[in-house]
Amino acid sequence: MIGVPILEGKYAATMDLYPQQSKEFNRIYPFYEHLKQGRFTTTKCRACGRKSFPPRVVCPNCLSEDLEWVDLPTRGKVLVFTEEVTGVPLGFESPLIHALVDLQGEMKLFVRIVNCQAGELKEGDEVKLAVFPVAPVPQEGRGGVVMQERVYYAFEPVK
Amino acid sequence: MERNVCLIAGGMSEWGVREASLRDMFQEAGKACFEDNPAVTNKDVDGLIVASAYTERCSFQTHLAPLVAEYLGIKPKSICARVELLCASGSSGIILAYGLIKAGIADVVMVAGGEKLYMPQKWEVFYSELASVDHDWDGAQGLGLPPPAFAMVAKQHMKLYGTTEEQLALVSVKNRRNGLNNPRGHFRQPIDLQTAMTARPIVPPLKLYDCCPVTDGCAAVILACEEKAKDLTDRPLVYIRGTGQATLNNMSANMPNWTTWEALKVAAQKAYADAGVKPGDIDVAQTHDCFTISEIIEYEDLGFCEKGEGGLFIQEGKSDFGGQVPVNTDGGLLSCGHPFGGTGIRQAIEIMKQLQGRAVRQVEGARIGLTHNLSGFIAAHTVIIYGRDKD
Numbered sequence: 001m002i003g004v005p006i007l008e009g010k011y012a013a014t015m016d017l018y019p020q021q022s023k024e025f026n027r028i029y030p031f032y033e034h035l036k037q038g039r040f041t042t043t044k045c046r047a048c049g050r051k052s053f054p055p056r057v058v059c060p061n062c063l064s065e066d067l068e069w070v071d072l073p074t075r076g077k078v079l080v081f082t083e084e085v086t087g088v089p090l091g092f093e094s095p096l097i098h099a100l101v102d103l104q105g106e107m108k109l110f111v112r113i114v115n116c117q118a119g120e121l122k123e124g125d126e127v128k129l130a131v132f133p134v135a136p137v138p139q140e141g142r143g144g145v146v147m148q149e150r151v152y153y154a155f156e157p158v159k
Numbered sequence: 160m161e162r163n164v165c166l167i168a169g170g171m172s173e174w175g176v177r178e179a180s181l182r183d184m185f186q187e188a189g190k191a192c193f194e195d196n197p198a199v200t201n202k203d204v205d206g207l208i209v210a211s212a213y214t215e216r217c218s219f220q221t222h223l224a225p226l227v228a229e230y231l232g233i234k235p236k237s238i239c240a241r242v243e244l245l246c247a248s249g250s251s252g253i254i255l256a257y258g259l260i261k262a263g264i265a266d267v268v269m270v271a272g273g274e275k276l277y278m279p280q281k282w283e284v285f286y287s288e289l290a291s292v293d294h295d296w297d298g299a300q301g302l303g304l305p306p307p308a309f310a311m312v313a314k315q316h317m318k319l320y321g322t323t324e325e326q327l328a329l330v331s332v333k334n335r336r337n338g339l340n341n342p343r344g345h346f347r348q349p350i351d352l353q354t355a356m357t358a359r360p361i362v363p364p365l366k367l368y369d370c371c372p373v374t375d376g377c378a379a380v381i382l383a384c385e386e387k388a389k390d391l392t393d394r395p396l397v398y399i400r401g402t403g404q405a406t407l408n409n410m411s412a413n414m415p416n417w418t419t420w421e422a423l424k425v426a427a428q429k430a431y432a433d434a435g436v437k438p439g440d441i442d443v444a445q446t447h448d449c450f451t452i453s454e455i456i457e458y459e460d461l462g463f464c465e466k467g468e469g470g471l472f473i474q475e476g477k478s479d480f481g482g483q484v485p486v487n488t489d490g491g492l493l494s495c496g497h498p499f500g501g502t503g504i505r506q507a508i509e510i511m512k513q514l515q516g517r518a519v520r521q522v523e524g525a526r527i528g529l530t531h532n533l534s535g536f537i538a539a540h541t542v543i544i545y546g547r548d549k550d
Protein backbone atom coordinates (compact mmCIF):
# COMPACT_ATOMS: atom_id res chain seq x y z
CA MET A 1 0.00 0.00 0.00
CA ILE A 2 1.42 3.37 -1.02
CA GLY A 3 0.05 6.91 -1.02
CA VAL A 4 -3.38 7.70 0.34
CA PRO A 5 -5.47 4.54 -0.26
CA ILE A 6 -8.85 6.26 -0.11
CA LEU A 7 -7.80 8.50 -3.02
CA GLU A 8 -6.89 5.63 -5.32
CA GLY A 9 -8.56 6.15 -8.70
CA LYS A 10 -9.71 9.62 -7.67
CA TYR A 11 -8.93 12.84 -9.54
CA ALA A 12 -7.89 15.81 -7.36
CA ALA A 13 -8.10 19.18 -9.12
CA THR A 14 -5.97 20.61 -6.31
CA MET A 15 -3.04 18.55 -7.61
CA ASP A 16 -3.57 19.34 -11.30
CA LEU A 17 -0.96 21.64 -12.82
CA TYR A 18 -3.20 22.45 -15.79
CA PRO A 19 -6.35 24.61 -15.63
CA GLN A 20 -9.93 23.42 -15.70
CA GLN A 21 -10.99 24.06 -19.28
CA SER A 22 -14.58 22.82 -19.55
CA LYS A 23 -17.46 25.26 -19.74
CA GLU A 24 -18.83 23.90 -16.46
CA PHE A 25 -15.73 25.18 -14.66
CA ASN A 26 -14.41 28.12 -16.66
CA ARG A 27 -16.14 30.95 -18.49
CA ILE A 28 -13.15 31.52 -20.76
CA TYR A 29 -13.36 27.95 -22.12
CA PRO A 30 -13.38 29.23 -25.74
CA PHE A 31 -9.67 30.03 -25.34
CA TYR A 32 -8.98 26.32 -25.11
CA GLU A 33 -11.45 25.47 -27.90
CA HIS A 34 -9.55 27.95 -30.08
CA LEU A 35 -6.21 26.39 -29.10
CA LYS A 36 -7.49 23.05 -30.37
CA GLN A 37 -7.99 24.80 -33.75
CA GLY A 38 -4.44 26.17 -33.67
CA ARG A 39 -5.64 29.67 -32.78
CA PHE A 40 -4.06 31.75 -30.01
CA THR A 41 -6.75 34.15 -28.82
CA THR A 42 -7.72 36.57 -26.11
CA THR A 43 -10.54 38.95 -25.25
CA LYS A 44 -10.94 42.52 -26.43
CA CYS A 45 -13.34 45.02 -24.90
CA ARG A 46 -15.96 46.33 -27.34
CA ALA A 47 -16.60 49.34 -25.08
CA CYS A 48 -13.07 50.75 -24.65
CA GLY A 49 -11.00 48.70 -27.08
CA ARG A 50 -8.62 47.29 -24.43
CA LYS A 51 -7.14 43.92 -25.33
CA SER A 52 -6.27 41.86 -22.22
CA PHE A 53 -4.20 38.78 -21.69
CA PRO A 54 -5.03 36.38 -20.14
CA PRO A 55 -8.64 36.45 -21.43
CA ARG A 56 -11.24 37.95 -19.11
CA VAL A 57 -14.96 38.03 -18.44
CA VAL A 58 -14.77 41.66 -17.28
CA CYS A 59 -12.61 44.37 -18.89
CA PRO A 60 -10.01 45.42 -16.29
CA ASN A 61 -9.94 48.93 -17.79
CA CYS A 62 -13.62 49.97 -18.01
CA LEU A 63 -15.28 46.96 -16.32
CA SER A 64 -17.49 46.28 -19.34
CA GLU A 65 -18.62 42.70 -19.88
CA ASP A 66 -19.02 43.30 -23.61
CA LEU A 67 -15.94 41.41 -24.76
CA GLU A 68 -15.09 39.68 -28.01
CA TRP A 69 -12.54 37.02 -28.90
CA VAL A 70 -9.67 38.18 -31.10
CA ASP A 71 -6.69 36.32 -32.55
CA LEU A 72 -3.14 36.95 -31.35
CA PRO A 73 -0.07 36.29 -33.51
CA THR A 74 1.08 32.68 -33.36
CA ARG A 75 4.67 33.56 -34.27
CA GLY A 76 7.20 35.67 -32.42
CA LYS A 77 10.88 36.35 -31.82
CA VAL A 78 12.99 35.24 -28.85
CA LEU A 79 14.26 38.25 -26.89
CA VAL A 80 15.92 36.43 -23.96
CA PHE A 81 15.76 32.80 -22.84
CA THR A 82 16.65 30.57 -19.90
CA GLU A 83 17.49 26.88 -19.73
CA GLU A 84 16.77 24.81 -16.64
CA VAL A 85 18.57 21.49 -16.90
CA THR A 86 18.48 20.09 -13.35
CA GLY A 87 15.76 20.44 -10.75
CA VAL A 88 13.00 20.62 -13.36
CA PRO A 89 9.61 20.41 -11.55
CA LEU A 90 7.45 17.31 -11.77
CA GLY A 91 5.39 17.32 -14.95
CA PHE A 92 8.07 18.94 -17.15
CA GLU A 93 11.04 17.43 -18.97
CA SER A 94 14.64 18.61 -18.91
CA PRO A 95 15.75 20.90 -20.43
CA LEU A 96 12.93 23.19 -19.35
CA ILE A 97 13.40 26.21 -21.59
CA HIS A 98 11.60 29.52 -21.19
CA ALA A 99 11.81 32.53 -23.44
CA LEU A 100 10.59 36.08 -23.42
CA VAL A 101 8.93 36.18 -26.82
CA ASP A 102 8.04 39.36 -28.67
CA LEU A 103 4.69 38.55 -30.23
CA GLN A 104 4.98 40.90 -33.21
CA GLY A 105 4.73 43.94 -30.94
CA GLU A 106 1.38 42.81 -29.48
CA MET A 107 2.92 41.70 -26.19
CA LYS A 108 5.92 40.09 -24.59
CA LEU A 109 5.04 36.59 -23.47
CA PHE A 110 7.20 34.55 -21.09
CA VAL A 111 6.56 31.02 -22.32
CA ARG A 112 7.91 27.52 -22.34
CA ILE A 113 9.79 26.49 -25.48
CA VAL A 114 9.24 22.85 -26.47
CA ASN A 115 10.77 20.60 -29.15
CA CYS A 116 14.13 22.26 -28.52
CA GLN A 117 17.42 20.91 -27.18
CA ALA A 118 19.59 22.66 -24.59
CA GLY A 119 22.03 24.99 -26.36
CA GLU A 120 19.92 25.10 -29.53
CA LEU A 121 17.97 28.32 -29.02
CA LYS A 122 19.44 31.74 -29.84
CA GLU A 123 18.23 35.28 -29.21
CA GLY A 124 16.38 36.52 -32.28
CA ASP A 125 15.16 33.04 -33.25
CA GLU A 126 11.65 32.76 -34.59
CA VAL A 127 9.23 30.59 -32.58
CA LYS A 128 5.66 29.51 -33.20
CA LEU A 129 2.66 28.33 -31.18
CA ALA A 130 2.77 24.65 -30.22
CA VAL A 131 -0.46 23.09 -28.92
CA PHE A 132 -0.27 19.71 -27.19
CA PRO A 133 -2.73 17.44 -25.40
CA VAL A 134 -2.67 17.19 -21.61
CA ALA A 135 -4.40 14.66 -19.35
CA PRO A 136 -8.21 14.85 -19.55
CA VAL A 137 -10.31 15.60 -16.46
CA PRO A 138 -12.75 12.89 -15.37
CA GLN A 139 -15.61 15.24 -14.58
CA GLU A 140 -18.67 14.04 -12.70
CA GLY A 141 -22.04 15.00 -14.14
CA ARG A 142 -25.63 13.75 -14.04
CA GLY A 143 -24.93 11.13 -16.65
CA GLY A 144 -21.82 9.82 -14.89
CA VAL A 145 -18.18 10.60 -15.44
CA VAL A 146 -17.23 12.37 -18.68
CA MET A 147 -13.61 12.65 -19.79
CA GLN A 148 -13.00 16.33 -20.57
CA GLU A 149 -10.25 16.46 -23.19
CA ARG A 150 -7.69 19.19 -22.63
CA VAL A 151 -4.85 20.93 -24.47
CA TYR A 152 -2.22 23.43 -23.46
CA TYR A 153 0.24 25.63 -25.29
CA ALA A 154 3.91 26.44 -25.50
CA PHE A 155 6.02 27.76 -28.35
CA GLU A 156 8.57 25.90 -30.47
CA PRO A 157 11.41 26.91 -32.79
CA VAL A 158 10.47 27.48 -36.43
CA LYS A 159 12.79 25.06 -38.24
CA MET B 160 -7.01 60.07 16.96
CA GLU B 161 -4.20 58.17 15.27
CA ARG B 162 -1.82 56.46 17.63
CA ASN B 163 1.87 55.63 17.35
CA VAL B 164 2.74 51.95 17.03
CA CYS B 165 5.84 50.23 18.39
CA LEU B 166 7.54 46.89 17.95
CA ILE B 167 8.22 45.50 21.43
CA ALA B 168 9.28 41.85 21.06
CA GLY B 169 10.38 39.30 18.48
CA GLY B 170 11.63 35.75 18.24
CA MET B 171 12.14 32.88 15.84
CA SER B 172 12.03 29.10 15.88
CA GLU B 173 15.08 27.36 14.46
CA TRP B 174 14.93 27.71 10.67
CA GLY B 175 16.13 25.03 8.30
CA VAL B 176 15.12 21.50 7.34
CA ARG B 177 13.10 20.89 10.47
CA GLU B 178 11.94 17.68 12.11
CA ALA B 179 8.80 19.49 13.21
CA SER B 180 5.25 20.34 12.14
CA LEU B 181 3.88 23.81 11.37
CA ARG B 182 2.16 23.95 14.75
CA ASP B 183 5.35 22.85 16.54
CA MET B 184 7.24 25.75 14.98
CA PHE B 185 4.52 28.33 15.72
CA GLN B 186 4.81 27.29 19.38
CA GLU B 187 8.61 27.62 19.28
CA ALA B 188 8.44 31.06 17.64
CA GLY B 189 5.76 32.30 20.03
CA LYS B 190 7.77 31.17 23.04
CA ALA B 191 10.95 32.79 21.65
CA CYS B 192 9.03 36.03 21.12
CA PHE B 193 7.69 36.15 24.68
CA GLU B 194 11.14 35.21 26.02
CA ASP B 195 12.65 38.10 24.09
CA ASN B 196 10.65 40.49 26.26
CA PRO B 197 9.52 38.96 29.56
CA ALA B 198 7.55 42.12 30.36
CA VAL B 199 4.88 41.08 27.86
CA THR B 200 2.95 37.82 28.28
CA ASN B 201 0.35 35.92 26.31
CA LYS B 202 -2.28 37.49 28.61
CA ASP B 203 -1.33 40.99 27.40
CA VAL B 204 -1.98 40.21 23.73
CA ASP B 205 -5.43 41.21 22.49
CA GLY B 206 -5.00 40.40 18.82
CA LEU B 207 -3.30 37.77 16.67
CA ILE B 208 -2.50 37.88 12.97
CA VAL B 209 -1.00 34.74 11.46
CA ALA B 210 0.93 34.86 8.19
CA SER B 211 1.31 31.63 6.26
CA ALA B 212 1.02 30.91 2.54
CA TYR B 213 1.23 27.14 2.20
CA THR B 214 -0.73 26.10 5.27
CA GLU B 215 -3.47 24.52 3.16
CA ARG B 216 -1.15 22.90 0.63
CA CYS B 217 1.51 21.61 3.00
CA SER B 218 -0.34 21.12 6.28
CA PHE B 219 -3.96 20.61 5.02
CA GLN B 220 -4.97 23.30 7.49
CA THR B 221 -7.08 26.42 7.11
CA HIS B 222 -8.47 28.59 9.97
CA LEU B 223 -4.92 28.73 11.24
CA ALA B 224 -5.04 31.80 13.50
CA PRO B 225 -7.38 30.31 16.15
CA LEU B 226 -5.18 27.20 16.15
CA VAL B 227 -2.05 29.25 16.83
CA ALA B 228 -3.93 31.28 19.47
CA GLU B 229 -4.96 28.08 21.25
CA TYR B 230 -1.42 26.71 21.18
CA LEU B 231 0.13 29.95 22.48
CA GLY B 232 -2.47 30.56 25.17
CA ILE B 233 -3.58 33.79 23.52
CA LYS B 234 -7.25 34.78 23.81
CA PRO B 235 -7.66 37.45 21.12
CA LYS B 236 -10.57 39.85 21.26
CA SER B 237 -9.68 42.50 18.67
CA ILE B 238 -8.49 40.42 15.70
CA CYS B 239 -7.73 36.74 15.06
CA ALA B 240 -7.13 36.02 11.38
CA ARG B 241 -4.62 34.80 8.83
CA VAL B 242 -3.12 36.89 6.02
CA GLU B 243 -1.45 35.61 2.84
CA LEU B 244 0.74 37.36 0.31
CA LEU B 245 3.16 34.52 -0.27
CA CYS B 246 6.71 35.85 0.40
CA ALA B 247 5.34 39.08 1.87
CA SER B 248 2.73 37.47 4.13
CA GLY B 249 4.65 38.39 7.28
CA SER B 250 5.13 42.02 6.31
CA SER B 251 1.47 42.19 5.30
CA GLY B 252 0.54 40.99 8.79
CA ILE B 253 2.70 43.70 10.32
CA ILE B 254 1.08 46.41 8.16
CA LEU B 255 -2.40 45.21 9.12
CA ALA B 256 -1.56 45.03 12.82
CA TYR B 257 -0.04 48.52 12.56
CA GLY B 258 -3.22 49.87 10.98
CA LEU B 259 -5.51 48.27 13.55
CA ILE B 260 -3.46 49.56 16.47
CA LYS B 261 -3.06 53.00 14.94
CA ALA B 262 -6.83 53.22 14.50
CA GLY B 263 -7.56 52.09 18.05
CA ILE B 264 -9.18 48.79 17.08
CA ALA B 265 -6.44 46.74 18.76
CA ASP B 266 -3.81 47.55 21.40
CA VAL B 267 -1.29 44.69 21.56
CA VAL B 268 -1.08 42.36 18.55
CA MET B 269 1.16 39.39 17.89
CA VAL B 270 2.04 38.78 14.24
CA ALA B 271 3.26 35.21 13.83
CA GLY B 272 4.24 33.72 10.49
CA GLY B 273 5.98 30.80 8.90
CA GLU B 274 5.81 27.64 6.88
CA LYS B 275 6.35 23.91 6.96
CA LEU B 276 7.65 23.25 3.43
CA TYR B 277 9.65 20.01 3.60
CA MET B 278 7.27 17.14 2.94
CA PRO B 279 7.81 13.38 3.28
CA GLN B 280 8.46 13.47 -0.50
CA LYS B 281 10.51 16.40 -1.82
CA TRP B 282 8.60 16.90 -5.09
CA GLU B 283 5.50 18.13 -3.33
CA VAL B 284 6.66 21.60 -2.29
CA PHE B 285 8.10 22.36 -5.74
CA TYR B 286 4.87 21.16 -7.29
CA SER B 287 2.86 23.34 -4.89
CA GLU B 288 4.84 26.35 -6.07
CA LEU B 289 2.83 26.17 -9.28
CA ALA B 290 0.08 27.74 -7.15
CA SER B 291 2.24 30.75 -6.29
CA VAL B 292 2.25 32.32 -9.72
CA ASP B 293 -0.85 32.69 -11.93
CA HIS B 294 -1.58 28.96 -11.87
CA ASP B 295 -3.61 28.66 -15.07
CA TRP B 296 -1.15 30.70 -17.16
CA ASP B 297 2.35 30.88 -15.66
CA GLY B 298 2.13 27.77 -13.49
CA ALA B 299 1.13 25.63 -16.45
CA GLN B 300 4.26 26.89 -18.25
CA GLY B 301 6.35 25.33 -15.47
CA LEU B 302 7.09 28.69 -13.88
CA GLY B 303 6.10 27.76 -10.35
CA LEU B 304 9.74 27.47 -9.42
CA PRO B 305 11.14 30.98 -9.47
CA PRO B 306 14.72 30.44 -10.80
CA PRO B 307 13.81 30.79 -14.50
CA ALA B 308 12.09 34.14 -13.89
CA PHE B 309 15.01 35.53 -11.90
CA ALA B 310 17.54 34.14 -14.36
CA MET B 311 15.63 36.07 -17.02
CA VAL B 312 15.84 39.20 -14.87
CA ALA B 313 19.58 38.68 -14.29
CA LYS B 314 20.31 38.15 -17.99
CA GLN B 315 18.53 41.35 -18.92
CA HIS B 316 20.12 43.37 -16.11
CA MET B 317 23.56 42.13 -17.16
CA LYS B 318 22.87 43.03 -20.77
CA LEU B 319 21.45 46.48 -20.00
CA TYR B 320 23.79 47.60 -17.22
CA GLY B 321 26.85 45.39 -17.42
CA THR B 322 26.18 43.68 -14.10
CA THR B 323 28.53 40.69 -13.73
CA GLU B 324 28.27 37.17 -12.33
CA GLU B 325 30.97 38.16 -9.84
CA GLN B 326 28.84 41.02 -8.55
CA LEU B 327 25.96 38.57 -8.09
CA ALA B 328 28.32 36.22 -6.22
CA LEU B 329 29.49 39.04 -3.96
CA VAL B 330 25.92 39.43 -2.66
CA SER B 331 25.87 35.79 -1.58
CA VAL B 332 29.34 36.05 -0.02
CA LYS B 333 28.24 39.10 2.01
CA ASN B 334 24.94 37.59 3.08
CA ARG B 335 26.45 34.20 3.97
CA ARG B 336 29.00 36.04 6.11
CA ASN B 337 26.17 38.03 7.74
CA GLY B 338 24.36 34.75 8.38
CA LEU B 339 26.73 34.27 11.30
CA ASN B 340 24.70 37.05 12.94
CA ASN B 341 21.49 35.02 13.12
CA PRO B 342 21.93 31.99 15.38
CA ARG B 343 18.59 30.53 14.20
CA GLY B 344 19.09 30.91 10.44
CA HIS B 345 19.24 28.04 7.95
CA PHE B 346 22.91 28.43 6.91
CA ARG B 347 25.67 29.60 9.25
CA GLN B 348 28.63 28.72 7.05
CA PRO B 349 30.34 31.56 5.21
CA ILE B 350 31.41 30.97 1.60
CA ASP B 351 34.19 32.60 -0.38
CA LEU B 352 33.95 34.20 -3.79
CA GLN B 353 35.53 31.27 -5.58
CA THR B 354 33.05 28.81 -4.03
CA ALA B 355 30.17 31.02 -5.14
CA MET B 356 31.59 31.48 -8.65
CA THR B 357 32.26 27.79 -9.27
CA ALA B 358 29.03 26.41 -7.75
CA ARG B 359 26.78 24.27 -9.93
CA PRO B 360 24.43 26.16 -12.23
CA ILE B 361 20.73 26.22 -11.30
CA VAL B 362 19.41 28.27 -14.22
CA PRO B 363 22.32 30.16 -15.82
CA PRO B 364 23.51 32.73 -14.92
CA LEU B 365 22.17 31.80 -11.46
CA LYS B 366 24.25 29.26 -9.56
CA LEU B 367 23.61 27.41 -6.32
CA TYR B 368 24.53 30.23 -3.92
CA ASP B 369 22.62 32.81 -5.93
CA CYS B 370 19.38 31.19 -4.78
CA CYS B 371 17.82 31.09 -1.32
CA PRO B 372 16.94 27.63 -0.02
CA VAL B 373 13.58 26.04 0.79
CA THR B 374 13.22 26.43 4.56
CA ASP B 375 10.93 25.42 7.41
CA GLY B 376 10.47 27.91 10.19
CA CYS B 377 8.32 30.42 12.03
CA ALA B 378 8.83 33.84 13.60
CA ALA B 379 6.73 36.18 15.72
CA VAL B 380 6.71 39.82 16.76
CA ILE B 381 4.51 41.86 19.07
CA LEU B 382 3.30 45.34 18.19
CA ALA B 383 1.69 47.68 20.69
CA CYS B 384 0.29 51.19 20.84
CA GLU B 385 2.87 53.60 22.22
CA GLU B 386 1.07 53.97 25.54
CA LYS B 387 1.06 50.21 26.20
CA ALA B 388 4.55 49.82 24.76
CA LYS B 389 5.92 52.14 27.45
CA ASP B 390 4.57 49.73 30.09
CA LEU B 391 5.52 46.57 28.24
CA THR B 392 9.20 47.17 27.51
CA ASP B 393 12.21 48.78 29.14
CA ARG B 394 14.07 48.91 25.86
CA PRO B 395 14.17 51.88 23.48
CA LEU B 396 10.89 52.14 21.56
CA VAL B 397 10.97 51.24 17.87
CA TYR B 398 8.21 52.92 15.87
CA ILE B 399 6.65 51.97 12.57
CA ARG B 400 7.15 55.13 10.56
CA GLY B 401 5.81 54.28 7.14
CA THR B 402 4.52 51.45 4.96
CA GLY B 403 3.87 50.78 1.30
CA GLN B 404 2.56 47.80 -0.61
CA ALA B 405 2.12 47.91 -4.35
CA THR B 406 1.32 45.71 -7.31
CA LEU B 407 1.04 46.59 -11.00
CA ASN B 408 0.61 43.14 -12.53
CA ASN B 409 0.38 39.49 -11.59
CA MET B 410 0.94 37.40 -14.70
CA SER B 411 4.34 37.55 -16.39
CA ALA B 412 2.84 38.79 -19.68
CA ASN B 413 1.80 41.99 -17.91
CA MET B 414 5.14 42.78 -16.25
CA PRO B 415 5.76 46.50 -16.96
CA ASN B 416 9.55 46.16 -16.77
CA TRP B 417 11.78 43.20 -15.88
CA THR B 418 14.84 45.12 -14.66
CA THR B 419 13.24 48.15 -13.02
CA TRP B 420 10.68 47.01 -10.51
CA GLU B 421 8.08 49.72 -10.89
CA ALA B 422 5.86 48.41 -8.08
CA LEU B 423 8.84 48.49 -5.72
CA LYS B 424 9.39 52.14 -6.55
CA VAL B 425 5.71 52.87 -5.87
CA ALA B 426 5.77 51.03 -2.51
CA ALA B 427 9.06 52.65 -1.50
CA GLN B 428 7.92 56.18 -2.40
CA LYS B 429 4.75 55.69 -0.35
CA ALA B 430 6.73 54.41 2.67
CA TYR B 431 9.37 57.17 2.42
CA ALA B 432 6.63 59.81 2.20
CA ASP B 433 4.76 58.35 5.21
CA ALA B 434 7.96 58.31 7.21
CA GLY B 435 9.19 61.69 6.02
CA VAL B 436 12.59 60.23 5.16
CA LYS B 437 14.71 59.80 2.04
CA PRO B 438 16.65 56.74 0.86
CA GLY B 439 19.84 58.38 2.15
CA ASP B 440 18.38 58.46 5.69
CA ILE B 441 18.14 54.66 5.95
CA ASP B 442 20.83 53.34 8.32
CA VAL B 443 20.15 49.62 7.90
CA ALA B 444 17.93 47.60 5.53
CA GLN B 445 16.67 44.03 5.17
CA THR B 446 15.71 43.51 1.53
CA HIS B 447 14.30 40.50 -0.28
CA ASP B 448 17.40 38.64 -1.50
CA CYS B 449 15.52 35.55 -2.74
CA PHE B 450 18.18 35.66 -5.49
CA THR B 451 21.35 37.72 -5.59
CA ILE B 452 20.10 39.72 -8.57
CA SER B 453 17.07 40.76 -6.50
CA GLU B 454 19.19 42.50 -3.91
CA ILE B 455 21.12 44.36 -6.63
CA ILE B 456 17.92 45.65 -8.25
CA GLU B 457 16.52 46.54 -4.82
CA TYR B 458 19.51 48.83 -4.08
CA GLU B 459 18.56 50.70 -7.23
CA ASP B 460 14.79 50.80 -6.96
CA LEU B 461 14.84 51.63 -3.24
CA GLY B 462 16.99 54.61 -4.24
CA PHE B 463 20.19 53.61 -2.44
CA CYS B 464 22.06 54.13 -5.73
CA GLU B 465 21.40 55.18 -9.32
CA LYS B 466 19.63 52.82 -11.72
CA GLY B 467 22.08 50.32 -13.16
CA GLU B 468 24.68 50.84 -10.42
CA GLY B 469 23.52 48.07 -8.10
CA GLY B 470 26.40 45.85 -9.17
CA LEU B 471 28.94 48.54 -8.27
CA PHE B 472 27.13 49.16 -4.98
CA ILE B 473 27.89 45.63 -3.76
CA GLN B 474 31.34 45.58 -5.34
CA GLU B 475 32.33 48.78 -3.54
CA GLY B 476 31.11 47.43 -0.19
CA LYS B 477 28.39 50.06 0.14
CA SER B 478 25.85 47.48 1.38
CA ASP B 479 28.23 45.91 3.89
CA PHE B 480 28.92 46.85 7.52
CA GLY B 481 30.75 50.18 7.47
CA GLY B 482 29.26 51.04 4.07
CA GLN B 483 26.55 53.50 3.06
CA VAL B 484 23.67 51.25 4.15
CA PRO B 485 24.33 47.74 5.49
CA VAL B 486 21.83 45.40 3.83
CA ASN B 487 20.68 42.03 5.16
CA THR B 488 22.72 42.30 8.31
CA ASP B 489 21.39 38.97 9.64
CA GLY B 490 22.10 37.07 6.43
CA GLY B 491 18.86 37.69 4.57
CA LEU B 492 16.99 34.97 2.75
CA LEU B 493 20.22 33.63 1.27
CA SER B 494 21.46 32.63 4.75
CA CYS B 495 18.40 32.45 6.96
CA GLY B 496 16.24 30.73 4.36
CA HIS B 497 12.75 31.69 3.30
CA PRO B 498 9.71 30.18 5.04
CA PHE B 499 7.45 32.64 3.19
CA GLY B 500 5.20 33.89 6.00
CA GLY B 501 8.15 34.09 8.38
CA THR B 502 10.49 36.23 6.29
CA GLY B 503 9.02 39.71 6.82
CA ILE B 504 8.81 38.99 10.54
CA ARG B 505 12.45 37.88 10.70
CA GLN B 506 13.40 41.11 8.93
CA ALA B 507 11.37 43.14 11.45
CA ILE B 508 13.12 41.38 14.35
CA GLU B 509 16.57 42.21 12.96
CA ILE B 510 15.61 45.85 12.38
CA MET B 511 14.11 46.10 15.88
CA LYS B 512 17.33 44.75 17.39
CA GLN B 513 19.48 47.05 15.26
CA LEU B 514 17.48 50.11 16.30
CA GLN B 515 17.55 49.05 19.96
CA GLY B 516 21.33 48.60 19.73
CA ARG B 517 21.28 44.90 20.56
CA ALA B 518 21.88 43.13 17.24
CA VAL B 519 24.44 40.32 17.14
CA ARG B 520 26.50 42.55 14.87
CA GLN B 521 25.46 46.13 15.39
CA VAL B 522 25.25 48.94 12.85
CA GLU B 523 26.54 51.70 15.11
CA GLY B 524 23.99 54.36 15.93
CA ALA B 525 21.27 53.00 13.62
CA ARG B 526 18.07 55.01 14.03
CA ILE B 527 16.10 54.34 10.83
CA GLY B 528 15.63 50.88 9.31
CA LEU B 529 13.79 49.50 6.30
CA THR B 530 12.42 46.12 5.29
CA HIS B 531 11.39 45.06 1.80
CA ASN B 532 9.72 41.97 0.35
CA LEU B 533 8.80 41.04 -3.15
CA SER B 534 6.22 38.35 -3.69
CA GLY B 535 4.88 36.08 -6.40
CA PHE B 536 6.19 36.55 -9.91
CA ILE B 537 7.94 39.78 -8.76
CA ALA B 538 4.34 40.95 -8.75
CA ALA B 539 3.97 42.79 -5.46
CA HIS B 540 6.37 44.76 -3.28
CA THR B 541 6.09 45.63 0.39
CA VAL B 542 8.20 48.22 2.21
CA ILE B 543 8.13 49.11 5.91
CA ILE B 544 10.20 51.84 7.56
CA TYR B 545 10.98 51.70 11.27
CA GLY B 546 12.52 54.41 13.42
CA ARG B 547 13.87 55.01 16.90
CA ASP B 548 12.08 58.35 16.78
CA LYS B 549 8.34 58.66 16.19
CA ASP B 550 8.80 61.35 13.52
Ligand SMILES: [Zn+2]
Nearest residue numbers: 045048059062
Ligand atom coordinates in the same frame (compact mmCIF):
# COMPACT_ATOMS: atom_id res chain seq x y z
ZN1 LIG C 1 -13.04 48.13 -21.52
